[in-house]
Amino acid sequence: MCGIVGFIGCKPAAPLLLEGLAKLEYRGYDSAGIALVENGQITIHKAKGRLSVLSDRIRGGDGIEATVGIGHTRWATHGKPSDENSHPHKSASGRFAVVHNGIIENYAALKKELQSDGVEFLSETDTEVIAHLIERSYTGDFLAAVRAAIQRLEGSYALGVLCAEHPDEFIAVRNASPLIVGLSEIGNFIASDIPAVLAHTRRVIPLADHEIVRLTRDAVTVFDQAGHPVEKKEMTVDWDVTSAEKGGYDHFMIKEIMEQPQALSATISPRIDADGGIVLDGIHLTASQLRKVNRLFIVACGSAYHAGVVGKYVIEKLARIPVEVDLASEFRYRDPIVDEKSLVIIVSQSGETADTLAALREAKRRGARVLSIVNVVGSTIASESDDVLYTWAGPEISVATTKAYSTQLTMLYLIAFYIAHKLGRIDDRDQRRLLSALIRLPDMVSGILRQAGELKQLAQRYAYLEHAYFIGRNLDYAVALEASLKLKEISYIHSEAYAAGELKHGTISLIEEGTFVVALACCEKLIEKTMSNIKEVKARGAEVLVLTTDDNRDVLPEADHVLYIPKTNDLLMPSLEVVPMQLLGYYIALARKCDIDKPRNLAKSVTVE
Ligand code: F6R
Numbered sequence: 001m002c003g004i005v006g007f008i009g010c011k012p013a014a015p016l017l018l019e020g021l022a023k024l025e026y027r028g029y030d031s032a033g034i035a036l037v038e039n040g041q042i043t044i045h046k047a048k049g050r051l052s053v054l055s056d057r058i059r060g061g062d063g064i065e066a067t068v069g070i071g072h073t074r075w076a077t078h079g080k081p082s083d084e085n086s087h088p089h090k091s092a093s094g095r096f097a098v099v100h101n102g103i104i105e106n107y108a109a110l111k112k113e114l115q116s117d118g119v120e121f122l123s124e125t126d127t128e129v130i131a132h133l134i135e136r137s138y139t140g141d142f143l144a145a146v147r148a149a150i151q152r153l154e155g156s157y158a159l160g161v162l163c164a165e166h167p168d169e170f171i172a173v174r175n176a177s178p179l180i181v182g183l184s185e186i187g188n189f190i191a192s193d194i195p196a197v198l199a200h201t202r203r204v205i206p207l208a209d210h211e212i213v214r215l216t217r218d219a220v221t222v223f224d225q226a227g228h229p230v231e232k233k234e235m236t237v238d239w240d241v242t243s244a245e246k247g248g249y250d251h252f253m254i255k256e257i258m259e260q261p262q263a264l265s266a267t268i269s270p271r272i273d274a275d276g277g278i279v280l281d282g283i284h285l286t287a288s289q290l291r292k293v294n295r296l297f298i299v300a301c302g303s304a305y306h307a308g309v310v311g312k313y314v315i316e317k318l319a320r321i322p323v324e325v326d327l328a329s330e331f332r333y334r335d336p337i338v339d340e341k342s343l344v345i346i347v348s349q350s351g352e353t354a355d356t357l358a359a360l361r362e363a364k365r366r367g368a369r370v371l372s373i374v375n376v377v378g379s380t381i382a383s384e385s386d387d388v389l390y391t392w393a394g395p396e397i398s399v400a401t402t403k404a405y406s407t408q409l410t411m412l413y414l415i416a417f418y419i420a421h422k423l424g425r426i427d428d429r430d431q432r433r434l435l436s437a438l439i440r441l442p443d444m445v446s447g448i449l450r451q452a453g454e455l456k457q458l459a460q461r462y463a464y465l466e467h468a469y470f471i472g473r474n475l476d477y478a479v480a481l482e483a484s485l486k487l488k489e490i491s492y493i494h495s496e497a498y499a500a501g502e503l504k505h506g507t508i509s510l511i512e513e514g515t516f517v518v519a520l521a522c523c524e525k526l527i528e529k530t531m532s533n534i535k536e537v538k539a540r541g542a543e544v545l546v547l548t549t550d551d552n553r554d555v556l557p558e559a560d561h562v563l564y565i566p567k568t569n570d571l572l573m574p575s576l577e578v579v580p581m582q583l584l585g586y587y588i589a590l591a592r593k594c595d596i597d598k599p600r601n602l603a604k605s606v607t608v609e
Contacts, residue, residue, distance in 0.1 A: 009187015035097035078125045104154070172212070174210070304401075314412065320423075402582045483582075486585035
């Protein structure tokens with residue numbers, strides 16, 4: 001949610017800021033802006049709309065000589081998308097400019113206080129108070145003014161601040177919104193996420209909460225909350241630069257769907273040792289500690305929550321421990337019965353989702369041990385958890401998650417096998433059998449991806465429908481939740497997922513001639529039951545697409561169209577089922593000419609509540 005960048009160095013800043021913002025557009029794309037220090041003054045260029053509107057307006061920064069600047073791409077929270085509400089925001093004298101990612105919770109009180117001092121506001125944003133507060137605290141010491149201002153702020157903020165009187169430096173701050181520093185040959189950067197600096201450097205310093213950094217052309221100094229310099233460790237990013245590029249694909253989403261076999265292998269392989277045992281590098285839980293755990297919680301948002309629903313079925317089935325799956329936004333406020341006997345599994349691609357982070361803190365406050373499954377290395381959720389297991393999906397840029405979800409499933413399978421084995425609920429032979437099925441998933445997914453052409457064709461048939469229902473039982477239902485979200489978020493088709501047996505308790509009244517129903521029928525022991533539900537909707541005129549396994553070739557005469565996928569262990573079927581569902585959502589959205597990588601009203605990394 002909102003992306004910020006900053007640069008100071010020996011090259012013109014404007015093109016570098018635009019280039020960095022282009023890599024952060026997945027975080028917000030309703031307006032964009034940059035601020036530069038030129039001839040002792042701050043110049044701001046900003047525009048409502050996609051980054052391309054701003055970039056065209058200033059011809060890609062061509063001819064702008066300034067070598068220090070900050071930039072922002074916005075996902076509106078306070079005030080509608082408009083030129084005025086776009087960042088950067090200036091202080092009244094024009095001496096300071098600020099870009100901000102996060103929410104200032106006490107901004108209304110601060111605004112009132114500043115207005116009663118005669119300050120005039122030009123925008124509806126919460127961010128503008130920060131520029132005015134810095135101005136009010138300024139007596140010639142830039143760093144001190146920023147430090148004084150942030151002491152008044154409540155909420156979350158990653159900030160970049162420019163001062164017209166200090167053209168050889170800029171300052172950045174982090175509190176509960178992500179921020180990294182990039183160190184390069186041409187100068188120093190800040191950014192909300194690594195891809196923004198990857199074209200210039202792999203040397204990165206992730207900042208911790210409450211740290212302030214002063215950047216000059218040849219130095220970066222990090223200070224703690226009390227103003228003491230902090231020694232920070234540099235991290236070398238080993239991603240391939242092209243991993244954050246589209247690499248010939250039309251959209252990041254399809255590229256990331258196609259990358260799933262590699263992402264799965266990268267997540268599974270390092271976790272299986274030469275003797276065929278599981279090595280969960282980030283877990284330090286012993287069998288005796290596990291025996292004390294009487295309840296497991298999986299807490300997450302969106303697709304990560306859907307992965308958690310799969311996790312519940314699999315962990316309960318194998319480890320026989322009760323598992324509750326919770327939406328993080330509900331868990332944090334529902335006074336959950338969590339204590340030191342609970343193990344809380346937090347699932348998050350970004351590792352920065354505000355509700356998920358708050359749920360993690362709530363669980364820890366109540367004494368639970370927290371194990372997180374995270375994709376972004378060094379993210380806040382990873383750094384605050386007791387144990388971390390990384391999904392090695394690589395950077396995920398598309399707003400709609402695909403490869404991160406798939407690797408989350410894999411990690412949950414490994415955790416289920418690990419816990420079940422440690423507790424003696426499965427023996428060595430069972431574990432070996434499950435692992436050998438798990439190892440085969442990447443190849444099986446590759447095979448399914450070869451059916452993309454069939455799905456592209458099929459998508460033409462469903463592209464103009466306005467409603468869809470995804471039904472299934474048990475693990476098929478868990479996948480239906482994700483399949484339905486994939487379709488609706490990028491194609492804007494209204495879609496719902498239902499446990500197939502639940503349909504007749506109300507929702508079946510919506511099924512009429514031509515209603516689109518996707519039935520997931522891969523769960524072997526329930527196939528007959530799901531078939532009955534297919535017949536029920538078919539009898540009411542539904543157009544039914546069934547997803548099932550190869551061995552069911554002649555058992556589904558009721559369907560209008562059947563998609564076949566190979567069969568694996570029942571518990572692992574979700575990893576295969578989700579792939580055609582991702583492709584279906586993608587190709588339907590493509591046929592509807594939707595902006596697939598930047599769906600309306602959405603942004604990746606939801607750092608607001
Ligand atoms: C949907 C999607 C979201 C995220 C959710 C959690 O395609 O991507 O539903 O799954 O916002 O995000 P993370 O995993 O970063 O916590």
